[in-house]
Amino acid sequence: QSALTQPRSVSASPGQSVTISCTGTSSDIGAYNYVSWYQQHPGKAPKLLISDVTKRPSGVPARFSGSKSGNTASLTISGLQAEDESDYYCCSYSGDYTWVFGGGTKVTVL
Amino acid sequence: QAQLVESGGGVVQPGRSLRLTCAASKFTFGHYAMQWIRQAPGKGLEWVAIIWDDGTQEYYSDSVKGRFTVSRDNSRNTVYLQMNSLRAEDTAVYYCARNDNSGYHTDYWGQGTLVTVSS
Numbered sequence: 001q002s003a004l005t006q007p008r009s010v011s012a013s014p015g016q017s018v019t020i021s022c023t024g025t026s027s028d029i030g031a032y033n034y035v036s037w038y039q040q041h042p043g044k045a046p047k048l049l050i051s052d053v054t055k056r057p058s059g060v061p062a063r064f065s066g067s068k069s070g071n072t073a074s075l076t077i078s079g080l081q082a083e084d085e086s087d088y089y090c091c092s093y094s095g096d097y098t099w100v101f102g103g104g105t106k107v108t109v110l
Numbered sequence: 111q112a113q114l115v116e117s118g119g120g121v122v123q124p125g126r127s128l129r130l131t132c133a134a135s136k137f138t139f140g141h142y143a144m145q146w147i148r149q150a151p152g153k154g155l156e157w158v159a160i161i162w163d164d165g166t167q168e169y170y171s172d173s174v175k176g177r178f179t180v181s182r183d184n185s186r187n188t189v190y191l192q193m194n195s196l197r198a199e200d201t202a203v204y205y206c207a208r209n210d211n212s213g214y215h216t217d218y219w220g221q222g223t224l225v226t227v228s229s
Binding site: 003036 | 145147154155157160169205215219220222
């Protein structure tokens with residue numbers, strides 16, 4: 001149950017796009033299309049942004065999108081806004097009813 | 111909108127026990143699996159445990175297996191996390207979260223309760 005690998009931080013100016021990668025293995029991301037992404041503001045509970053690799057729950061802005069290729073999943077934020085400055089975590093089902101999270105990525109809006 | 115409220119956190123000595131409670135409301139509790147997820151201070155999220163909607167099955171991360179037990183009382187809309195043989199590395203904010211209809215993601219989270227293991 002090793003953590004998924006995410007970059008520690010990414011940054012961009014308002015209106016630009018950022019992509020956060022999340023690398024796992026053939027036993028988690030590579031094996032299942034059960035990748036989710038969460039946004040967590042300081043001192044707050046995580047909020048679901050993406051499920052099943054690409055699905056956005058109701059209320060999540062369309063500028064958030066997910067994808068997957070092989071053992072790596074990605075979250076793209078298009079048209080970056082000030083309120084998107086936050087921590088982002090990926091999560092994957094890893095079989096046998098267990099899950100694994102990434103280490104988190106801090107997004108800074110310049 | 112589903113609501114989850116955790117309680118029971120606090121300061122506890124290494125080797126001692128603590129039970130966390132998560133009270134659910136505004137959804138049909140008995141229809142959903144529930145998870146516990148923790149976050150050490152300044153660190154990332156770590157999956158801890160899951161319990162089936164009917165309470166018949168439970169699964170744990172390797173780091174807590176054999177020490178933690180998740181249970182639920184559907185008549186009280188409550189899920190519990192019994193934590194035994196606590197270690198310093200168990201210090202974290204503990205969140206309970208509801209599994210979504212797919213069963214593979216969590217769609218609602220509580221605000222968390224802080225557990226500090228220290229002598």
